[in-house]
Amino acid sequence: MTRARLVDDPAVKDCTISEISRFNEDLCRIKGWVYNKRSSGKIVFVIVRDGTGLIQAVASREDVGDEGVKLLDRLPQESSIVVVGKVREDKRAPGGYEIHLLDFRVVDEADPDYPITLKEHGVDFLLDHRHLWIRTPRQRAILTVRARFMAACREFLDKQGFIEVSAPILTPSVCEGTTTLFETRYFEDKAYLSQSGQLYMEAAAMALGRVYCFGPTFRAEKSKTRRHLAEFWMVEPEAAYMEFEDLLKFEEAMVSYVVARVLETCEKELREIGRDPEVLAKIVPPFPRMTYDEAVKALQEKGYEIAWGDDFGAPHESEISLMWDKPVFVTHYPKAIKAFYMQPDPSRDDVVLGADLLAPEGYGEITGGGQRIHDFDLLMDRIREHKLPVEDYQWYLDLRKYGSVPHSGFGMGIERAVAWICGLEHVRETAPFPRMLTRMRP
Amino acid sequence: MTRARLVDDPAVKDCTISEISRFNEDLCRIKGWVYNKRSSGKIVFVIVRDGTGLIQAVASREDVGDEGVKLLDRLPQESSIVVVGKVREDKRAPGGYEIHLLDFRVVDEADPDYPITLKEHGVDFLLDHRHLWIRTPRQRAILTVRARFMAACREFLDKQGFIEVSAPILTPSVCEGTTTLFETRYFEDKAYLSQSGQLYMEAAAMALGRVYCFGPTFRAEKSKTRRHLAEFWMVEPEAAYMEFEDLLKFEEAMVSYVVARVLETCEKELREIGRDPEVLAKIVPPFPRMTYDEAVKALQEKGYEIAWGDDFGAPHESEISLMWDKPVFVTHYPKAIKAFYMQPDPSRDDVVLGADLLAPEGYGEITGGGQRIHDFDLLMDRIREHKLPVEDYQWYLDLRKYGSVPHSGFGMGIERAVAWICGLEHVRETAPFPRMLTRMRP
Numbered sequence: 001m002t003r004a005r006l007v008d009d010p011a012v013k014d015c016t017i018s019e020i021s022r023f024n025e026d027l028c029r030i031k032g033w034v035y036n037k038r039s040s041g042k043i044v045f046v047i048v049r050d051g052t053g054l055i056q057a058v059a060s061r062e063d064v065g066d067e068g069v070k071l072l073d074r075l076p077q078e079s080s081i082v083v084v085g086k087v088r089e090d091k092r093a094p095g096g097y098e099i100h101l102l103d104f105r106v107v108d109e110a111d112p113d114y115p116i117t118l119k120e121h122g123v124d125f126l127l128d129h130r131h132l133w134i135r136t137p138r139q140r141a142i143l144t145v146r147a148r149f150m151a152a153c154r155e156f157l158d159k160q161g162f163i164e165v166s167a168p169i170l171t172p173s174v175c176e177g178t179t180t181l182f183e184t185r186y187f188e189d190k191a192y193l194s195q196s197g198q199l200y201m202e203a204a205a206m207a208l209g210r211v212y213c214f215g216p217t218f219r220a221e222k223s224k225t226r227r228h229l230a231e232f233w234m235v236e237p238e239a240a241y242m243e244f245e246d247l248l249k250f251e252e253a254m255v256s257y258v259v260a261r262v263l264e265t266c267e268k269e270l271r272e273i274g275r276d277p278e279v280l281a282k283i284v285p286p287f288p289r290m291t292y293d294e295a296v297k298a299l300q301e302k303g304y305e306i307a308w309g310d311d312f313g314a315p316h317e318s319e320i321s322l323m324w325d326k327p328v329f330v331t332h333y334p335k336a337i338k339a340f341y342m343q344p345d346p347s348r349d350d351v352v353l354g355a356d357l358l359a360p361e362g363y364g365e366i367t368g369g370g371q372r373i374h375d376f377d378l379l380m381d382r383i384r385e386h387k388l389p390v391e392d393y394q395w396y397l398d399l400r401k402y403g404s405v406p407h408s409g410f411g412m413g414i415e416r417a418v419a420w421i422c423g424l425e426h427v428r429e430t431a432p433f434p435r436m437l438t439r440m441r442p
Numbered sequence: 443m444t445r446a447r448l449v450d451d452p453a454v455k456d457c458t459i460s461e462i463s464r465f466n467e468d469l470c471r472i473k474g475w476v477y478n479k480r481s482s483g484k485i486v487f488v489i490v491r492d493g494t495g496l497i498q499a500v501a502s503r504e505d506v507g508d509e510g511v512k513l514l515d516r517l518p519q520e521s522s523i524v525v526v527g528k529v530r531e532d533k534r535a536p537g538g539y540e541i542h543l544l545d546f547r548v549v550d551e552a553d554p555d556y557p558i559t560l561k562e563h564g565v566d567f568l569l570d571h572r573h574l575w576i577r578t579p580r581q582r583a584i585l586t587v588r589a590r591f592m593a594a595c596r597e598f599l600d601k602q603g604f605i606e607v608s609a610p611i612l613t614p615s616v617c618e619g620t621t622t623l624f625e626t627r628y629f630e631d632k633a634y635l636s637q638s639g640q641l642y643m644e645a646a647a648m649a650l651g652r653v654y655c656f657g658p659t660f661r662a663e664k665s666k667t668r669r670h671l672a673e674f675w676m677v678e679p680e681a682a683y684m685e686f687e688d689l690l691k692f693e694e695a696m697v698s699y700v701v702a703r704v705l706e707t708c709e710k711e712l713r714e715i716g717r718d719p720e721v722l723a724k725i726v727p728p729f730p731r732m733t734y735d736e737a738v739k740a741l742q743e744k745g746y747e748i749a750w751g752d753d754f755g756a757p758h759e760s761e762i763s764l765m766w767d768k769p770v771f772v773t774h775y776p777k778a779i780k781a782f783y784m785q786p787d788p789s790r791d792d793v794v795l796g797a798d799l800l801a802p803e804g805y806g807e808i809t810g811g812g813q814r815i816h817d818f819d820l821l822m823d824r825i826r827e828h829k830l831p832v833e834d835y836q837w838y839l840d841l842r843k844y845g846s847v848p849h850s851g852f853g854m855g856i857e858r859a860v861a862w863i864c865g866l867e868h869v870r871e872t873a874p875f876p877r878m879l880t881r882m883r884p
Contacts, residue, residue: 031682031683031847032651051605052650078845107848108816108846129840131645131837132645134645134649144605144650146608147605151606161460161494166873167874169635169660169673170877171882172883183627184626186672187879200874203573203576203884204585204874206577207493208494208582210493216608216611216657218611218612230628231610233608240493241473241524395884396573398571398574399573402553403475403476403520403522403549405473431608432610433609437629440612440633442645
């Protein structure tokens with residue numbers, strides 16, 4: 001009866017694997033799941049996971065009895081288990097510690113047909129089982145990096161006096177292109193799922209000065225690439241009285257800050273993912289800059305068939321981003337290929353004060369932004385040129401009617417940025433439950 | 443030409459009104475808008491807003507010249523303006539400081555027909571001009587409280603080891619009732635806008651231990667009440683191995699923490715809104731609890747015609763919440779009126795281990811949560827009883843097949859909680875751009 005007592009003993013403290021070092025040479029209780037195990041007959045080594053990490057628990061006949069060893073030995077992967085044992089530092093153990101197991105209780109013996117075994121699986125199979133796939137150490141690490149990355153973005157913005165303002169998702173009109181909208185019936189009306197909170201953030205910046213929204217955005221893109229999701233998160237800061245040059249400085253400060261914070265808080269996770277922290281340690285200001293003109297020239301020199309005025313595709317962005325070991329700003333795009341609200345360069349009317357930030361190593365665009373048109377007449381001209389319904393933009397025009405000021409902002413796509421930081425081939429692993437052209441389940 | 447020089451002088455530091463005390467007796471530059479003004483002929487008093495607060499700038503002929511005074515005097519409300527002046531402590535000034543204006547530049551003279559004057563306006567008119575209404579001090583204060591409240595929620599959860607996991611918005615199946623869904627075409631399929639991230643958080647809790655999602659959720663409610671929005675934000679924590687009693691303790695700790703943080707960080711804003719901080723200072727653990735049985739009895743004693751088994755409406759919740767000066771947990775609701783996933787009370791099968799937290803002063807429900815069913819067979823029975831498509835819930839059932847554990851969670855509606863904290867009559871003012879039955883614009 002010793003076993004039953006210790007696992008329930010309130011004097012034994014609950015502990016997560018991430019905080020195990022604080023319990024060295026002490027007893028602790030871990031509530032988790034069996035991730036893997038091996039046995040030598042007399043001793044069973046159980047790798048326990050609890051969502052914060054992995055630890056090896058060593059169970060011997062002396063401590064858990066013959067039955068205990070047998071029970072552990074036949075437990076299927078993913079069975080839930082509460083273990084109590086003594087924490088011991090062990091340089092050879094993956095996390096630096098192991099647990100000398102003294103008592104345990106099986107909470108639920110898993111079905112033995114757990115689909116995600118420790119073997120290789122195809123990605124479609126894994127995505128079909130995303131609710132279980134996220135239990136693997138690598139996926140846990142990626143989702144943890146994502147969470148810390150998002151927290152670091154907010155931390156930076158909050159410190160800089162930005163106020164989080166939730167942008168609406170259900171909107172009557174269109175921000176970026178009309179071909180990729182999800183439409184829904186809104187009572188007696190039609191609504192579209194937001195592609196960007198920017199226009200609303202511009203209104204909020206005129207009220208609160210410096211603001212940001214941080215939430216899901218939607219693009220019904222028919223393209224099936226490694227960089228597209230139908231639903232993705234964006235952080236979109238917008239600041240009144242911020243001009244183009246200050247925007248670029250602000251962006252590079254923010255991107256550098258969040259990368260540094262991830263390096264600080266996710267060392268273990270980056271190692272688990274196999275990402276070299278040295279590559280990320282180089283991400284410090286200033287970031288290189290190229291004008292669109294320079295970028296086109298550089299691409300032409302590399303043999304790309306691209307003419308001035310063409311938009312960049314993924315291969316172009318990749319190529320440019322490979323020229324640097326830091327993110328690079330491509331600035332001053334032709335007016336014709338950018339959104340209607342972009343401020344023209346005062347020294348040259350055919351290009352705009354806009355910039356995309358391309359992450360290195362071929363990743364390409366992670367942010368897009370620029371200075372917005374603040375002149376009423378100019379904005380009205382652009383709205384008409386783009387054949388947008390003026391009536392829908394009346395409120396947006398009001399911002400230029402009542403105390404307009406120069407202002408700038410940008411949007412950073414969370415999944416793309418996290419894919420870069422983690423060094424992943426595809427954005428899909430950075431979303432907890434990715435939504436793609438052919439996938440909305442689970 | 444002195445004027446033009448000083449306002450552009452890089453030696454003069456930019457400053458926000460919220461940090462003005464650091465500039466006492468010093469020069470500073472504020473970039474903002476004209477909120478109000480009055481004039482004595484020789485002197486103009488301009489109330490400037492910059493999104494962080496209000497300050498009075500005093501302009502005299504000696505400092506800005508005759509023309510300067512005249513220009514300021516005729517500037518319409520909401521004109522954008524950059525001012526440079528000396529900061530002086532003044533006990534009579536609303537924020538404790540005023541600015542002795544030395545130089546200024548009008549960035550954009552607003553149209554004189556600014557619709558939101560300092561007079562009273564009807565709420566429909568204000569909502570039609572929400573993009574401008576948010577510029578008023580009271581709306582700025584409410585949105586600032588909202589932002590600090592959201593930040594405090596994350597702060598609490600992050601400290602407690604919870605990982606933010608974004609729940610998908612586009613979902614193939616249904617979490618809460620089926621009658622209030624927004625539907626959209628998802629390529630070749632149909633999708634619904636998420637009403638709650640809970641089911642996904644349960645999967646994530648089995649992978650990461652303690653998780654939360656924080657984002658918009660949608661209910662196509664046909665009801666037009668002071669507590670309903672079609673789009674609202676929720677924070678939804680979920681924890682593996684957390685049982686009902688611990689959930690209630692966790693909820694009261696979190697709600698108390700965020701209220702305390704708002705009191706700490708939003709003193710000025712609460713004053714602006716007219717909210718008595720003393721009322722909020724009482725919000726400390728433990729919170730009172732009533733079972734559903736007790737609540738029904740108490741309502742009957744107050745003369746309400748309600749029978750055991752009936753669900754509470756807004757008037758019932760209000761009445762119960764008026765019985766206490768802290769939020770009250772109503773626990774152990776009848777199984778029949780709660781969601782299919784709620785764990786039955788082991789000592790009594792007709793009620794569930796669920797609780798709603800009702801905010802005092804008649805506000806009613808701000809959180810709903812409970813322990814989730816962890817037994818596979820029981821969950822399968824419930825899914826069938828509720829006539830839900832088993833196929834859609836296969837992945838959710840998997841969580842009970844592979845290492846199931848007792849687990850609990852709750853959802854807190856941000857707009858309702860902020861309405862309570864700010865002491866507002868209607869939730870609509872707590873959303874930057876509220877979406878209601880009859881309103882999706884601006």
